[in-house]
Amino acid sequence: MSKNTAEVVIIGGGISGCATAYYLAKLGVTDIVVIEKDFLASGSTGRCGAGVRQQWGLKMNVLLSKESIKAYETLNEELDTGLDIEFKQEGYLMLAYSEKMVEQYKKNVALQKSLGIEVELITSEEAREIVPYLNTEGLLAATFCPTDGHINPFITTNSYAEAARRLGVRILTFTEVTGIDVEKGRVVAVETTKGKIFTNRVLNAAGGYSREVAAMAGVKLPTHPERHQILVTEAVAPVQGPMVISLHHGIYCQQAPHGSFIMGFGDPNELKEHVITSTWHFLEEMAAKILPLLPPLAELRVVRQWAGLYNMSPDAQPILGEVPQLQGFYNAVGFSGHGFMLGPVTGRLMAELISGRQPHMDISPLSLERFEKGELLREPSVV
């Protein structure tokens, strides 16, 4: 290793780590090392469903995702790397199958509109105009926000990384963190498979491994990994604009701009450990769940399936901020399946915190202390 000190060490080369590195460097803190045990976006970021939405039931989530999507809209120009993040902004169509869900969606839409989101509660006939082959049997209503969409996670992460490197950030891939040294209640160094780096500020952006990385510094995090599986089909001509999502069936399905369909479902029996193998069971269940809703997809061939880890927190909301008992140790963890879509806002907020600035949004409700105080957040609209 050429230099064994850094102002900031970021653990994790996914969207949160690379975006934070970029925004920190933009604020003038360029002496940064990002450490990634494999290649960039090899963990949760590169395994996600690649959807970005603002349709949430909690004000905090609407505000965070609204800012992220705004940032993604101009990210190609901002980062200027020549890479295209492939933002397909053709909306999310959220289906409602019970009166209770319709009532919840009415509240969500009112909240989202009050925060400046372009969103409508629509009828099943209107939903069919947006996705003509949608089987609307049993469908009571839907909500549609045209500025939600799809973004390529690999290219986005690499684009942030390239822009950060241009500003002087060092990125060490295929390098694993093996220890975090603490003295008198503050971080002093990070040990890696390529040597020790002396630093006073560390960001834990380790996704599925956030708990294990925090434990190296003696910090106990209430996060755990949970496997989620996905499949992708062969590419066909563009036929589906929005992501179709049904919380009732627990499924989501989107056609990427490249033409392939990406889909997954939430399985309450999924393993809550470090397992990222795929199962045949998932393929069959996915087919059985999606085909009644979108029948013509029966003709599409599945070309690949994979799995990744949600980093779950007790209330399925992220944990952002410095750990009170350990000076210089910051977390951007526990995204519970939504880390990629929140990448830009996470990066900005963490860059502000780490560089000693006041965050531009009040994120105190997302602090680690909320679990001790019993101030859990409740988001009603998650897969």
Added chain:
Amino acid sequence: MEDKDTIICRCEDLTREDVRKLIAAGYTTLEEIKRISRCGMGPCQGRTCLPLLAREIAAMTGKDLAEILPAKTRPPVKGIKLGTLEKGREDHE
């Protein structure tokens, strides 16, 4: 034949020029190039292109071909229609 006319990945239409640019930009593993360019992500799942890509990486980085690690192979190996999967499930339900 020129690099821009030589196809490496026929599913995703990537030329030798395209992949050599990526290798020059620092993407020097099969896993990284697959994800940034989709080389190997099409219907053939990399059977045609990945060995060719491995040779390009070895040649440009000066590494031995044996050092270029294969990309992860993912199920279901051959494409299967969603409709077939749904019927298969009915058979053993």
